[in-house]
Amino acid sequence: MVLFSLVASHSSIDLETVARLSAGAAAVSADVVAGDNAVAGLITLATCNRYELYVQARSAEEVSDARQSIVSAVSFHCGLGEEFVSDALATQHGTHVPRHLFAVSTGLESAVVGEREIAGQVRRALSTAQQAGVSTPALVRLFQSASKTAKEVGARTALGQRGMSIVSVALDLATELADSPSLAGKTAVLFGTGAYAGAAMAQLTQRGCTDIRVYSSSGRAETFTSSRGGMALDESSMPGALAAAHLLLGCSGSEHQLTALDLAQMRQGVSTQLTAIDLALSRDFAPEVADLPNVDLLTLETVRQAAPEEQESTLSEAAALVEDAAKNFEQAQNSRSLDHAIVALRRHTMGVLDDEIAKIRQQHGCTAATAEVEFAMRRMVKQLLHVPTVRAKELAAAGDSESYLAALDALYGLKVEPAARPAATASQRTASDPGTQGSDGQVASA
Template sequence: MLICLSANHKNSSFDVLEKLSVGAPGTAGGIIERYPTLSGAVIVATCNRFEAYLDLDEPDGASPLEAVQAAIAGVSAGTGVTADVLRETLDFVHGNGVAEHLFAVTSGLESVVVGEGEIAGQVRRSLEEARERGTTTPELERLFQRASQTSRGVKNRTGIGAAGRSLVRLALQLAETRIVDWATARVLLVGTGRYAGASLAALRDLGVTDVRVYSPTGRAAKFAGSHGITPVSERAFALEADRADLILTCTTVEHHVVTAALLRAGAAANEDAGTGAEPEAPAARRLIIDLGLPRNVAPDVTEIPGVELLDLETIRIHAPLEELNATSEARLLVGRAARKFSAVAEEQSLAPAVVALRSHVFDLLDSEIERARAHGDDTEQTERALRHLASVLLHTPMVRSRELARAGEQAAFTGGLDALFGIRVESGSGAGGQAAAAGPTAPGIRSVRADDAASIA
């Protein structure tokens, strides 16, 4: 059974998302350790969401309540966010709804900027990190790989991402009223991580040519060399921060990189060197865009005259409305992909029963062939005829197994095997749990199911 616990820009405060992001790396292992049948976990943590995708190895119809509570305890222990806050914040998705939710997330349909392109890469990296930590399962692998395929299909077949929209581009769009001339703007890029490349590309599209990069982790020279810009050393960071018209931060370090103290030190150093701003220069001349989570910029920078801070909370408020046609088409594709994913999972859930039936029939077949040989009938024609008969007899049960699985009626097939042949197969778990009613919802957690198939189609 697949489960998703989701905190995002729609149901959580920025402060909660920031804490969840900081503690995200080690959370998966802590969740799995707390419940014996939680076999896998993949954590997706971005600047606007924290989601735990879990594989619960329980029989069909089992309640996930205890597993959810254990997962919440694991997230709380790893991030420092109290269990009570998590229960009030997290959305709970289970069963068939998990695939549709992840496919929509990966396609950018649940982002602040609908259709933004960065999220697909972030989801892909989340799976890679889970692999490195050994917390994936075959079903989670299939889920995330299918999510990546779906996002590519949505991108190629709809206009939802045609304009190259992203959080970075929205931030720069909001900055246009503060920057007089992009061609002459001096920009300091802080960070070489998840948004740095996209930020640089967006700046160049606006006509910016003077870009310098500083990395608090020492990667500035490498990034600058591969992108044709100027690296900034630790010693020169404060000076360059004071000289920049725009500072754009996108690093993943867990402390404030740009502070009021840094800007004051840079101003003092530039003044001593005679390279500071002229007294008659306009006060409101420096804009700082903070795309980091946790925050890269200390709130006290706004105490300095002429400095304006544009952070993720502000950007989120100004996110544009969805383009209805493109979004509707994209959600149609996501719904279809989710139904196909679930149909395959349902078929796989009956695999043990199908294998048991085939084994039963072919064991009988082998016995009959041996009996015939013992009575002197060892011709190839006899063996061929018996094997053909077995295949004909198995054809209809194989077809019906797929039909019943897709209809969520696995019990009818397994019950028939027991009644007719005495073959007993344990109820499926993992993929097979997708069709099962998942039991009551954990107190204080909203249960979110995918839309009914008829309403999507």
């Protein structure tokens, strides 16, 4: 099993580039895993601040080929050159992979440190990959461990206890600009109907905003408001809603961007102060909106810069837990690297035992004495295999699988080869292997 990740986030490149890279993320996953290449599985984490791909290569020798397959697919779907994409996606290997994902899931790597939404986005990324048939048991374990780490950090530290999120910080800024501690009596127009829009809707309601109108270019506003409240908008009702609005929230990231000209026409003659909060990675509102009179524009970059810092002690505690979790995950993964060798030793030993028992039966028949001898011999062999099995786990966890394989060859003449490259596609494995649905299934590799 070989895992690596490709990462582009707000901490390394600008958000516009992150948005361009993540265009067509779902198509990238489907194309790469369905193709005849070195990629065994892929889980994509795409949020407003990051585009990250967690990959299982079919073997250590094929990591470079697997990376190139992904870079080519991302380039094709986002329209950027392969060299540019390759430079933008930082590659992580070994313990850096779980360490980074675990830090991301806890909110340590977020623009708003300790934000709550990211843990849910990590869970949804896993669920989406499983439903699409592009995950593998190893990737499932990685993401399940990330969610477990996020819960542990939340329970054992003060990180995130203030309930901060990108949405909450943005609304804090909006209320400061409006010089009003509450959104009661205000009219808000929400663009988008996804999970991010749902979080924004909940925050608006908690802050006393009861007049919330929702627009979706895909026509899902009616369904969204039927379960969450608010009023659905369409093209005909949009101008009146924007004219009455005190607050705009962009959470859709659709191709239909609200231009400064359109907004100026719909608000002609309106002097009410308007705060537009653009939380979409690909921008729901054109930057020129900020130049309109009586309009303030807040962007993700604005929110990131305004986010309060957590206390140093809390960050240190959370980082230490993440580090421990990453080491434990790596040790657990290493301990599985000799499973095939353990199986080979057991098969060899039990084969010898079965041959000897067959000889006893030929000589003495199926008597009670023969049964007792068989029981005693099987018990003895089981006890003899206990120590080699434990040592295999210990050596694998320490990264010294070679010593164990060499010992099997020297003592038993067993030349254990790494597991063969699987012939089935990732979608076939997802359908047949219960491990891809969340169980702790074993990866069939050395």
